[in-house]
Amino acid sequence: GAVVSQHPSWVICKSGTSVKIECRSLDFQATTMFWYRQFPKQSLMLMATSNEGSKATYEQGVEKDKFLINHASLTLSTLTVTSAHPEDSSFYICSASALAGIRTDTQYFGPGTRLTVL
Amino acid sequence: DAKTTQPPSMDCAEGRAANLPCNHSTISGNEYVYWYRQIHSQGPQYIIHGLKNNETNEMASLIITEDRKSSTLILPHATLRDTAVYYCIAAYNQFYFGTGTSLTVIP
Numbered sequence: 001g002a003v004v005s006q007h008p009s010w011v012i013c014k015s016g017t018s019v020k021i022e023c024r025s026l027d028f029q030a031t032t033m034f035w036y037r038q039f040p041k042q043s044l045m046l047m048a049t050s051n052e053g054s055k056a057t058y059e060q061g062v063e064k065d066k067f068l069i070n071h072a073s074l075t076l077s078t079l080t081v082t083s084a085h086p087e088d089s090s091f092y093i094c095s096a097s098a099l100a101g102i103r104t105d106t107q108y109f110g111p112g113t114r115l116t117v118l
Numbered sequence: 119d120a121k122t123t124q125p126p127s128m129d130c131a132e133g134r135a136a137n138l139p140c141n142h143s144t145i146s147g148n149e150y151v152y153w154y155r156q157i158h159s160q161g162p163q164y165i166i167h168g169l170k171n172n173e174t175n176e177m178a179s180l181i182i183t184e185d186r187k188s189s190t191l192i193l194p195h196a197t198l199r200d201t202a203v204y205y206c207i208a209a210y211n212q213f214y215f216g217t218g219t220s221l222t223v224i225p
Contacts, residue, residue: 034212043205044162044215093161106152107213109161
């Protein structure tokens with residue numbers, strides 16, 4: 001149980017275009033979803049936290065107008081990288097938990113999406 | 119969330135127990151200790167978590183000191199597939215990943 005999928009697994013796009021990444025919880029309802037990114041040889045960095053039906057909460061330094069997060073249902077969250085640039089190239093990973101974000105809960109991670117911006 | 123400190127790397131012989139330490143001296147009373155591992159270019163995999171008591175599941179055991187300032191993840195019989203970066207996280211809700219321990223299991 002507790003499977004999280006991401007689509008696509010990798011994407012290459014031209015500079016200036018937008019890219020949407022989907023994160024789905026397959027066998028449980030995800031009240032809270034998290035988005036991380038990971039640069040080569042670095043650790044995961046939390047970008048934002050989203051609760052179903054609410055606006056996402058972004059970490060300091062993460063541009064909310066550039067990284068649009070939608071969590072419209074209990075099984076789906078999307079991250080849209082708008083006007084992508086080469087410095088946005090990274091490994092984007094989502095996670096999902098079954099409890100509301102104010103309480104601790106195990107997060108289950110997706111397999112990640114490799115974004116390359118040319 | 120409390121900051122965690124882990125050794126950057128460790129080696130372990132195949133078939134032996136791997137003991138991975140983690141310091142979380144500033145952990146607060148409502149923060150759990152979580153362990154995840156990440157194999158190259160994959161999403162982190164949940165291993166185990168605990169609050170005060172020692173925990174065991176089919177993957178590993180988690181030993182938490184009585185003062186909760188440190189913990190040890192034990193993989194009882196390491197295999198080559200256990201080679202990964204292991205992250206210890208002390209958290210209440212949001213996870214802030216440290217640099218983790220790169221474990222290499224040697225044949």
